[in-house]
Amino acid sequence: MADLILKPNLDRADDVYADLLAAHEGLSKAESDALNARLILILANHIGERTVLQQALDAARAAAPE
Amino acid sequence: MNKIFEIPLYPYTRSPDQDAQTPARRKVVIVGAGPVGLAAAIDLARQGVEAIVLDDNDKVSFGSRAICFAKRTLEITDRLGCGQEMVDKGVIWNLGKVFFGDRKVYEFNLLPEEGHQRPAFINLQQYYFEEYLVKRAREVEAEGAPIELRGQNKVLQVTDRGDHTELLIDTPEGQYTLEADWLIACDGAGSPIRSMMGLDFVGRVFEDNFLIADVVMDADFPTERWFWFDPPFNKGQSALLHKQPDGVWRIDLQLGWDIDKEEEKKPENIVPRLKAMLGEDVQFDLEWVSIYTFQCRRMEKFRHGRVIFAGDSAHQVSPFGARGANSGLQDSDNLVWKLKMVIDGTAPDTLLDSYDTERIHGADENILNSSRSTDFITPKSETSRIFRDAVLDLSEKYEFARPLVNSGRLSMPCAYDGSPLNTPDALPDGPARTRPGAPCPDAPLGNRFLLDDLGDRFTLLTLDAEAPDTFEESGIAVTRRALSVADDPTGALTARYLGGAPAAVYLIRPDQHVAARWPAFDETAVRAAIRRATGQE
Known part of the structure; x- marks a missing residue:
């Protein structure tokens, strides 16, 4: 099972x-x-x-400003 | 006075119980002569258990109400002896179309699997379903089965007396008291019995109104289920068109929350809505109109000592998915054999607690599915609507989005995974669909079907395996049904019951659910599984 990638992963x-x-x-x-x-x-x-999508949802929620 | 739902089918007659010096004691009293109460009564009585049905009315359901009956329900009515009538009268459909705005975005075929005696679904007005059950009740009564339908018998009061329940009943000729060893409350979502007992019924309210119109018309609409999201004739809302027998069409229009119900029900408001939907030239008559709201909720427990709730009185769902009456029939299917064994003294009273466990599992599954359908059909926030519309727009172009379209996830029978009655699966290569807890799928056996021979008792189904022809454990008789892949003209039996295994032995419950399975007969294991499936270990 893959993990959500949160390191830079885009070429350009x-x-x-x-x-x-x-x-x-x-x-x-x-x-x-x-x-x-x-x-x-x-x-x-x-x-x-x-x-992976659940991890992405968590990551998106976690990055919301305080 | 020509519609079946206008004719008293079980008119009030005086019962000797009304003149008894001391209150009569009856084995099982069922309150509510709807689909669930009638099915339970027939099932009990044909197995020799006294069943008295009380209803404050004397007619079948007014208006069509439940119209979609699933294969599992038909299989249950087959066991009761009236499945064929349902299928003969019902409309069989397979194709569904989904419209968004003014365009068709998607269509689906139920693609019913081959090799089942019964179709995936039939559409049939609830009043016919009930009428056939009433007829069947009369038949078993004529054969001597202990069943009685008492019309215009309204329960006013229930009192728990420990080993029985006392009922105060009102009739056109005054009140009387009746005692019931067991009481089954099948008295609908508004269950008076539940209220009298002060029991909870909590869940989620959906703030929406729906208009049901059953119209009689000669129209050349095909026998399909048509569902509209945001149609031009009902902007911002939804609509459903579905065919029933006798040229009756079910039309279901979402109206929104802030409406004047009485105003909306007037023909001068309904007819223009329907004309906008069906076309100006289509001639139709209104058979029945109703405005409903709904909730998704269930009781915390379905069993309260000697009072047991079944059907809508125990759980309520939105109509999307045909999970109301269909799940109610599964309730009675699950309950009756257990109650019979407890009454006969072949199983402990605690077996009835598994009714709670198993049917609450079923109710939760139905509530989850039905709540999700409702959230899709009637989005409750701006973002929810944006996603919903995005799915519909995508579904027109891309196949991946079609499984996300949710206009109702149609009722499937519940597999009782995790039930305390199940013995852990000992046939690892067997198909998942026949794992312990699952309902037995049908299969053709030349000139008959597998399910014809299962049910009403514990059965040991052997596939290319040896086992004794009859068997007894703790007073419970088990009959063997021996089959071989040589009896399997279509391969369905092998695919559904063997999978990768060369042979198998299944222990099947009286409600046609799998209790246990093994690669071969092992007496100690089978005996333990029977005790487990009857609440004895």
Whole structure:
């Protein structure tokens, strides 16, 4: 069973980040929210392991500002 | 006066118990002549246990109510002797379509597995289901079985007397007192018995209203289950269309929380809604209209001494998934053989505690599934709706999202994993679906089906294995059903009961659930498993 990767794992981080912003460009808040939801579901299916997703949810929650 | 639900089927007649000098004592009294109460009464009586059914009404269910009956329920009614009538009248369906907004996003086929006597589901109005049970009750009564239906007998008071329960009953001719060794409360979600006993019924309230309209129409809609999320004719809400016998269609429209129920029920408000859905030109008549809300909840315990709750009185779920009546039938299926053994003195009273364990397990599974369906169908927060809509949008294009679409996870029989009646699995190469606790899947055996020969008693099912033909342990008779892969024309028996094993011996409970299994007959092990399955160790 794989563990969630929390070390740098993106080859060209700046490009990936720019791709994310570009996908949302010109969208309304509602359209962006919907896009994000579709993206999360697609990525969740790609990951395919509930334990990894649970670790990701925990990691995301843990990084929320105090 | 031509609808079956308008005709008194078990009208009030005076019982000698009403004139008894001292209150009559009855073995089992069942309150509520719905699907669960009737099934329990028939099952008890045909096995020789006295069953008196009391109902404050004298007719079958008003309106269609439960309409989707699952294979397991049909198998149970087969054991009771009225499954064929249900199937003959019912509408068999396999295809479901899911719409989002104005487009079809996805369709599914139940793809029922081959090699079962009964279909995965039939649609049948609850009033027919009850009518056939009432007819069956009359048949077993005519054959001499100790069963009695008492219409217009309303329980006013229940008193625990330790070794029995005392009931004060109101009738059109006044009140009388009756004593019951055992009381089964099948008196519905609003259970008066539960209230009289001051028992809990906690859970989650879903703040939503749904309109049910049963319409009679000659329409060329196919025999499919159609579910709409956010349709143009019911913006922001959901809708369901499903076919029943006699050209009756179930239409279920979500209305939201802040509505005026009386106003919404008026035909001048309903008809335009239905026309928007069905088309302006479709001619239809309204048979039955109801507005309902629902909760997902259960009692903390289903057994309270000599009072046992079954069906909606014990647990309530949302209608999505057909888990109400179907789980209630599983309750009575689970309870009756245990109660009979306790009454006959062949098992200790504590066997009934396993009814609690096993059916609470079932109820929790149903509540979980039904709550999740409801959360999908009626999202309760903005984010929940965003995810729901994302799943639906994705499902139109990508196969991966389709299993996430949840318009109701249809009832499957519960496997009693972890039950104290199970003996640990001793057939490691056997299929998981027939592990101890699981309901026996059917299989064709040439001119008959496997389940025809299982049930009502403990059975030792042997597959290419030797064992005694009859067997007794602690007063419990066990009959062998010997089969061989040579009796298996389709391979279904082998696939469902042997898997990778060359031979197997199964101990099967009277409710057709697996109690234990082994690779070969081992007398000591089988004796221990029988004692365990009957609460004796």
